[in-house]
Amino acid sequence: MEEFFSHPYIPNSKILNEMLKEVGISSIEELFNDIEKKDFEIFLNEEPMEEYVVYNEVKSMLLKNKIMKCFTGGGPWFHFIPSIIKHIILRGEFLTSYTPYQPEISQGVLQALFEFQSMICELYNMDVANASLYDLPTAIGEALLLTSRVTGRKEVLIPSYIPEDEKLVIRNYTEPVGIKIIEIPFMEDGCLDLEYIKENGRVSGIYVETPTFFGTIETKLKDIVEIAHDLGALVIVGADPLAMGIFKPPGDYGVDIVVGDGQPLGIPPAMGGNSLGIMACKNDLKIIRQMPGRIVGLTITKDGKERGFVLALSTREQHIRREKATSNICTNEALLAIAAAIYMAVMGKEGIRRVAKKIFYNTQYAINKFKEIGLETVFKGIHFRDFTIKLNVDIVNKVLKEKGILGPRKISENIGLFAVTEIHNKKDIDELVEIIGGILK
16 A cells, blocks of 8 residues: 655644554555446546546436336425526525635625524524534434533433334433433334333433325323423434424423424435434523534614624634534534525425425325335324334335336335425325236236
8 A cells, every 4th residue: 555645734644544444455545345346437538538528428327327206204305496496596696516604794694694593493483593514313413412511411311113223323422421222112103112211211302204105193291391300301303394394393392402304395315315413402502502513693782773693602623622612513514404495485484384284195105005015114103204114125116217216215124214205196105006016916
């Protein structure tokens, strides 16, 4: 292996060999062995090409892509995105390759983030929201750290139904600071085991989801909040923002912190990324002062004639002493937060309610169609968008792919996670179930 150049401003470069040894490889190139090099070599091995030749070459590659109907559950999801969002966030005032986190950023960006926070609070019926985090798993991890800082306790409860990739992110946040994670079992309806929470509830925080990763609605949220508060724990609820169009918001149950994934709010799926972590809390100064990320505030001039927007709280390590920082989130999701703000503003309360209703009706219709061909959901509870069906996932996905359809996410050999949104119509769902029904015959 060639001697690696030790960059003076990259602290890890001196321990490169130790890092490679730790992951069991001998060079950086080995990290990328699974990437197909053939297409890139076209450009690497030839003389420089004219612009139009490059354009045609790339265009021919893109034409190989196939547009497929998607019924894959677990996110990210395909939702309708109003075209106005793309037009606004591409404006020079907003579009940036780096996060505008400095206190002196423009009033327009600050106002847009303030509006995002305000609409998130209204959506979840909470008092304070930040702007913003990376995605749902990082928001959960940050929220659990927050509860530990507030209560001083070093144990947290999370549902066992959270997917393993999200659990890895959560552990990455909590375990290095000595926080122990305890997993709560769930019942046949997808709701959490209350008796288990009572027995293990002397923790800093209890995380609950509704809808859950499996799409079920948690019907015992009020009981969980009461149990947790009696035991001195804070309650974090992970809630889908679109589901708030038809379900009671977490704030109505007295929860302490709400987190969510903002991807359904006008953000397209892209290579598994493009997500947005939401976090909001009630008006409790102990919690607010421990919020990660940043909070944009509104003030007025001395004469009361002009409004101004400021970074009211931004306790990151570049603004205060490193050991006092509540988060190291730096390259934030400001542009995506602005996209979500535009979505909420364009749709309005009635628009979000209509979308939520359409998703809910489509979900129940799809579940009923599966029942007609003898396939049942794994959980008996109410579902929103995602639902699990007992079937042979590999065989179903193979056939669906041949028909131009992306099938369920594989939970196990015989359990698949589907999702339907407002962009699916009756014909789409009928076609999906008809193909799967044909496999069963």
